[in-house]
Amino acid sequence: MIVGLTGGIASGKSTISEMIQEMNIPVIDADKIAREVVLPGEPAYKQIVEFFGTEILEKDGSLNRKKLGAVIFNDEEKRLKLNSIVHPAVRLRMLGRRDELLEKHKSVVMDIPLLFESKLTHMVDHTLLVYVDKETQLKRLMERDHSSSKEALSRIRSQIPLGDKKKWADEVIDNNGTLEESLQQLIHIFTKWDIL
Structure with missing residues (x-):
């Protein structure tokens, strides 16, 4: 179930x-997974940096959520692009985790x-x-x-x-x-x- x-x-x-x-x-938490899939090294992270550039990164290479938020806040096209990268990655990971948990x-x-x-x-x-x-x-x-x-x-x-x-x-x-x-x-x- x-x-x-x-x-x-x-x-x-x-x-x-x-x-x-x-x-x-x-409980599989979509918000936690959304943070996981944009960590450095993740495929979604690479796509975000490719599209938005390195100016949305912190010094340590992680995403600067505030800067990224400011970029997409008033730009519908960029917001949709970010969602088209992040949402499928979140869904895929959630489904994988769901299947693992349903085994036990x-x-x-x-x-x-x-x-x-x-x-x-x-x-x-x-x-x-x-x-x-x-x-x-x-x-x-x-x-x-x-x-x-x-x-x-x-x-x-x-x-x-x-x-x-x-x-x-x-x-x-x-x-x-x-x-x-x-x-x-x-x-x-x-x-x-x-x-x-």
Whole structure:
């Protein structure tokens, strides 16, 4: 059984991911893999340097994420080029890791923040959304990143609203309450799916 775990910025997805790992169910984190595939020596890293040049590198040769971010921020073509290099490399590594883990475990969770946006639901059997209301999301993001409400809102608005994702997910964890309430929902869903 392969579960796609997703959410929105500051929805508490990382907390739910930790709960899943505490149940001894392996979690493959797309964000961590996205950082791995752009390390020096990786094929994606070489392609990025070839296309964007060495001015986006740190002195030690690693990618300077801020510089690269500034380059793609206002340039749709360059952003799409970066995505066309990084996304396939991430998918390939995630699928490889998934297959390895399924040899030893009956279930694997793939933590993919942009599961719906990137149209990756075909990679999983079930989708699980971590949901919070708009007010909670805004408050948590401002607290977490020490950002203004304007900055936080602009980051939230750059993603598909959680209310929309709710309609597409197979199951939803309402993460507005306590950790215990979220854990109970997770246990209920995983029991129903015969993961626990």
